[in-house]
Amino acid sequence: MTIPSTVRIQREPFDAAAEAARLTRGRTDIGAVVTFAGICRGAEGSEPIAALTLEHYPGMAEAEIERHVQEAIERWPLLGVTVIHRHGRITPGEDIVLVITASSHREAAFAAAEFLMDYLKTRAPFWKQVEKAGEKTWVEAKATDDAAVERWTVPGRHAAE
């Protein structure tokens, strides 16, 4: 059975509620939907953030996310997956990324959503630039994100490469 999956890279905002409704509409086998939205914060510690600008590698970004969506579908009994990642300039309070996973039960939906987010953080070709006090700097990769993705590694499987 083909699991409905959607991967989109776009500049425009998305409607998380409408995307979740689209996955469940007309279905009675789905018992759990996890919706995760990553949102641009207005400050980092005490420093206000004016905006984030996300650069991406067109073509590769879609392919990488699609590959990890397929891996999630192989690993968990999912009934639907949607991933939307924005690029361009995003101001505080705006959505950056959306991951929706649907399953019969919550365990698979939660786990797959976390797996996909951990992969997006470290393996999807996106780079964030932060604007603070009129200066733009590239966000540095976090060791905690690398550690988070490590926990999904299956021995003998090289999904991360």
Added chain:
Amino acid sequence: MKLRYFAWVRERIGKPEEDLEVPAGVATVGDLIQWLSSRGEEYAYAFENPKVIRAAIDRTHVKAQTPIVGAGEIAFFPPMTGG
């Protein structure tokens, strides 16, 4: 061979992409980084810490030891910070 650069690698080199004739003997992604570094200050600056540089061949992540033979497009970029 088409080379593409992203984020601060792109900024340091000063261009998003270019077509270069890569000399024979440049066999791996690591060799290519070393050869590019010798092409000028901007490249040396971009690749000053080769350990942090990530690479993709034809839009798939690769390692420094990956051979570049047959590659259409090679991209270099910093660690990813999406999500």
